[in-house]
Amino acid sequence: MKKYIQLTPVIASLLLFLVATVTAQETTNGQSQEAPKQGETKSVEPSDQSDSKKSDGKEAEQEGEGKVKPSEKKSDQKKDQKKDAEDSETKSLAEKARTSFRNRFNTNKSQSVSKYSKQSDSFVSIFDSILGSVDASTVQVVSGTRQVALGTVVDADGLVLTKASELRGKLGVEMPDGKVLAAKVIGIDKPTDLALLKIEATDLPVGQWSNDPAPQTGRWLATPKAGGEGKATIGVVSVDAREIPPSKPFIGITMEDVEDNKGVRIKSVIPGSPADFADVWVNDVIFKIDDLEIKDIIGVRDAIGQYDVNDRVTLGIFRGEKEMELRLSLGEQDKLSPNSKRSNMQNSMGSVLSRRRKKFPMAFQHDSMLTSKTCGGPIVDLSGNIVGINIARAGRVSSLALPVNEIRDVIEDLKTGDKAPEKVNQAEIKSISQELTEMDEKYSHLPNKKTVLEQKYNQERARVEELNKSISDLKKRLKVIEEKKAVYGTDLKELKSQISTVEKTRQRLEADLEKLRIGSR
Amino acid sequence: MLDVNRFVVCFFLCCTGWVILPADCLLGQESEVQANVQSKEGDIDFLFSGEAPKTIEQLRQMESRFAEISEKVKSATVNIQMSLSQGSGVVVSSDGYILTAAHVIGDPNQTAKITFLNDLDENGEPKVVFARAKTLGIDRGIDSGMLKIIEKEGEENDFPYLDIAISAELNEGQWVMAVGHPGGLDKARGMVTRIGRILSSGKRVIRTDCTLVGGDSGGPLIDMNGDLIGIHSRIGSDLVDNLHVPADVYSENWDSLAKALILDGKPSLGINVVDDTNVIKEVSEGRAADNAGLKVGDVILKIDSFDITDKASLGKAIKELDLKPNSKIEIVVIREAEEKELELKVGEKGKD
Numbered sequence: 001m002k003k004y005i006q007l008t009p010v011i012a013s014l015l016l017f018l019v020a021t022v023t024a025q026e027t028t029n030g031q032s033q034e035a036p037k038q039g040e041t042k043s044v045e046p047s048d049q050s051d052s053k054k055s056d057g058k059e060a061e062q063e064g065e066g067k068v069k070p071s072e073k074k075s076d077q078k079k080d081q082k083k084d085a086e087d088s089e090t091k092s093l094a095e096k097a098r099t100s101f102r103n104r105f106n107t108n109k110s111q112s113v114s115k116y117s118k119q120s121d122s123f124v125s126i127f128d129s130i131l132g133s134v135d136a137s138t139v140q141v142v143s144g145t146r147q148v149a150l151g152t153v154v155d156a157d158g159l160v161l162t163k164a165s166e167l168r169g170k171l172g173v174e175m176p177d178g179k180v181l182a183a184k185v186i187g188i189d190k191p192t193d194l195a196l197l198k199i200e201a202t203d204l205p206v207g208q209w210s211n212d213p214a215p216q217t218g219r220w221l222a223t224p225k226a227g228g229e230g231k232a233t234i235g236v237v238s239v240d241a242r243e244i245p246p247s248k249p250f251i252g253i254t255m256e257d258v259e260d261n262k263g264v265r266i267k268s269v270i271p272g273s274p275a276d277f278a279d280v281w282v283n284d285v286i287f288k289i290d291d292l293e294i295k296d297i298i299g300v301r302d303a304i305g306q307y308d309v310n311d312r313v314t315l316g317i318f319r320g321e322k323e324m325e326l327r328l329s330l331g332e333q334d335k336l337s338p339n340s341k342r343s344n345m346q347n348s349m350g351s352v353l354s355r356r357r358k359k360f361p362m363a364f365q366h367d368s369m370l371t372s373k374t375c376g377g378p379i380v381d382l383s384g385n386i387v388g389i390n391i392a393r394a395g396r397v398s399s400l401a402l403p404v405n406e407i408r409d410v411i412e413d414l415k416t417g418d419k420a421p422e423k424v425n426q427a428e429i430k431s432i433s434q435e436l437t438e439m440d441e442k443y444s445h446l447p448n449k450k451t452v453l454e455q456k457y458n459q460e461r462a463r464v465e466e467l468n469k470s471i472s473d474l475k476k477r478l479k480v481i482e483e484k485k486a487v488y489g490t491d492l493k494e495l496k497s498q499i500s501t502v503e504k505t506r507q508r509l510e511a512d513l514e515k516l517r518i519g520s521r
Numbered sequence: 522m523l524d525v526n527r528f529v530v531c532f533f534l535c536c537t538g539w540v541i542l543p544a545d546c547l548l549g550q551e552s553e554v555q556a557n558v559q560s561k562e563g564d565i566d567f568l569f570s571g572e573a574p575k576t577i578e579q580l581r582q583m584e585s586r587f588a589e590i591s592e593k594v595k596s597a598t599v600n601i602q603m604s605l606s607q608g609s610g611v612v613v614s615s616d617g618y619i620l621t622a623a624h625v626i627g628d629p630n631q632t633a634k635i636t637f638l639n640d641l642d643e644n645g646e647p648k649v650v651f652a653r654a655k656t657l658g659i660d661r662g663i664d665s666g667m668l669k670i671i672e673k674e675g676e677e678n679d680f681p682y683l684d685i686a687i688s689a690e691l692n693e694g695q696w697v698m699a700v701g702h703p704g705g706l707d708k709a710r711g712m713v714t715r716i717g718r719i720l721s722s723g724k725r726v727i728r729t730d731c732t733l734v735g736g737d738s739g740g741p742l743i744d745m746n747g748d749l750i751g752i753h754s755r756i757g758s759d760l761v762d763n764l765h766v767p768a769d770v771y772s773e774n775w776d777s778l779a780k781a782l783i784l785d786g787k788p789s790l791g792i793n794v795v796d797d798t799n800v801i802k803e804v805s806e807g808r809a810a811d812n813a814g815l816k817v818g819d820v821i822l823k824i825d826s827f828d829i830t831d832k833a834s835l836g837k838a839i840k841e842l843d844l845k846p847n848s849k850i851e852i853v854v855i856r857e858a859e860e861k862e863l864e865l866k867v868g869e870k871g872k873d
Binding site for chain 1: 571573574575576577580581583584587588591693694703704709710711712713714715716717718719720730731732733734735737756757758759760761762
């Protein structure tokens with residue numbers, strides 16, 4: 001609850017040119033709402049923020065006791081009906097506010113479900129009759145103990161299809177009975193982002209694959225749950241199967257031409273961009289990208305346009321007089337460009353998007369509310385036949401599935417072992433290994449240098465410590481002596497005063513004695 | 522103090538920063554009107570009552586219903602490009618009135634570029650038809666807006682359009698379809714269809730689980746008859762927070778919207794009078810009265826049917842006429858002993 005409130009201004013301030021507004025919903029007593037003003041940007045003062053935090057938390061909890069009243073509509077009760085509708089509208093928004101925090105950070109769980117939504121139990125349960133066999137052939141792919149994707153059993157003897165780009169670390173497959181089996185990647189297909197896993201199992205259930213062409217817009221689809229958890233996700237085809245275009249590659253610099261077409265000068269480096277990671281500096285001059293000479297800004301754009309996202313390129317640059325090479329992996333414009341931030345923000349509201357969600361040879365778009373973790377599994381039509389493999393949560397309104405007819409050959413290919421990761425990624429593995437070797441050579445003297453420096457440093461540190469110790473001892477002695485000095489000082493003062501008193505007495509007595517002797521007293 | 526129970530942070534759904542297509546893209550083909558929803562066999566009451574279907578057979582019925590209405594819906598749904606932003610809209614009359622969201626069009630009397638993107642033709646190419654429209658009335662408070670097509674390529678013919686249903690009669694749980702151009706116009710992709718249910722329906726906002734995103738703004742929410750029930754407006758952070766402006770808001774304010782009025786704006790004439798009189802002391806340059814030709818020293822006699830005798834009666838007339846920015850009034854003044862009748866277009870307070 002509190003997190004939600006705190007998050008709001010953060011989100012709003014992230015989006016500099018986003019038109020955000022706080023919209024008041026109609027209140028239960030029917031007062032009309034304050035409404036969004038065009039061009040009004042929401043900003044929250046820190047003090048207001050903490051005030052509202054407190055009161056909101058309380059009220060939300062109180063409201064939590066109330067249930068949304070079912071509003072049966074009858075024509076002779078129009079006014080009451082209307083009020084009911086508005087009541088439940090307000091309450092469901094309160095409900096939303098309460099659950100929002102949970103959903104935001106736990107998007108693997110289902111969204112807050114209204115009894116009317118297409119994810120309501122009553123609606124989803126209609127699909128039970130067609131999902132039986134597919135449920136059994138849908139598995140969870142785990143990395144360590146964390147679920148990363150769903151998988152589709154494609155061979156009874158332990159072959160599972162899943163989404164390659166979500167795989168990390170030590171992989172396992174959690175079977176519908178809850179048992180986790182170790183999994184090995186035996187093939188990956190870059191264009192479709194499919195991976196084939198091998199697990200040690202036999203007699204696994206395999207779902208029925210459709211032989212029909214890809215489903216058309218408006219066809220119902222169900223993504224089965226994996227194992228005993230959760231429930232199916234329902235949707236319809238939103239856009240007929242098509243090629244999904246790639247994201248444009250992105251370096252993350254602004255630049256200007258330099259004199260005589262000798263390259264481009266970096267004007268700024270976007271933080272967190274590939275250029276930033278590669279340590280490109282402002283005022284560096286790019287004169288080469290791989291083997292291509294760069295004359296001007298258009299040259300850079302043309303050159304980068306030839307590459308794909310994640311391709312590795314080498315920039316030839318001048319930093320002052322010094323010529324050097326910087327290597328970087330190209331990023332995705334859609335993800336990294338500041339211009340895309342607003343749409344990225346909206347697209348990731350409500351679900352976690354897949355790492356890879358662009359560039360597929362053929363996919364149909366549907367409106368099932370998947371997350372990155374519920375991709376990789378099968379999706380079925382009303383006959384219960386597998387019509388596709390969910391391959392990406394691509395945006396707030398968009399999930400993508402590869403039609404089965406497009407991937408049959410891919411699966412056969414993956415089975416051969418010719419597409420094992422080490423083979424598919426051979427070139428990149430080689431390139432990075434080479435870079436590592438070069439780095440090792442280039443910086444081989446550094447450990448030695450480090451040892452020497454460490455020794456010197458430690459020596460000096462020991463000396464400093466020794467001297468500090470002496471200083472501390474001397475200070476202690478000094479303190480003792482000063483104390484003694486103070487005591488002697490006090491004694492001396494007392495003694496002087498005594499002497500002076502004695503002296504005065506003596507003078508008085510001598511004076512008296514003198515007077516007595518001469519008889520003047 | 523903000524009460525979160527009644528407030529939800531919403532994000533308008535138009536895309537900013539989209540580049541307007543170059544003029545040579547204005548060559549396109551004729552759009553085809555196809556509006557034929559056939560009567561259905563079987564009982565389809567559940568599509569409107571708010572119930573969930575109970576059998577796979579009913580789901581199949583729904584599929585054929587989607588197919589029947591989507592062609593008509595897509596032919597009437599448009600992309601709207603303003604100078605710096607774009608969104609969606611829907612044609613609701615054969616003579617080219619378009620409904621959208623206020624934040625898509627911004628202000629009345631602007632030019633908008635309208636794109637009809639119909640299904641693929643025989644050659645597999647998307648049929649694209651361009652038109653120009655003028656933005657009309659808006660209510661920024663509720664986020665409603667209207668445009669009218671003023672110029673279209675190709676032969677003159679009627680526009681494909683959707684009928685407007687009565688949104689007050691919607692039931693919670695009722696099945697609906699949302700169509701639009703999420704992310705902006707994408708010819709290779711075309712329009713994007715979503716199916717969902719009404720989660721709540723009030724006088725000022727409808728909430729559904731048809732997910733929306735930037736670019737959908739202004740697009741149509743449709744019932745299972747293929748009739749318009751709402752216009753996409755804004756979203757909250759949850760996937761079930763998709764908010765639409767109810768269709769009744771447009772029906773009830775049709776005339777005002779068509780007159781390009783700013784329904785949530787305060788009227789301004791752009792004059793000051795001498796003390797408590799009806800004599801004009803000051804005419805703000807470039808504002809309503811100035812544009813209408815009023816001069817300092819004019820004595821206002823009449824505004825529409827209201828006689829004006831002093832400052833109080835002037836104020837009363839403005840109040841009783843319930844003037845909105847952009848509405849036109851007849852104003853009678855005496856200038857140099859002569860009566861003059863002028864037409865004045867009301868301005869908006871706080872705007873140039």
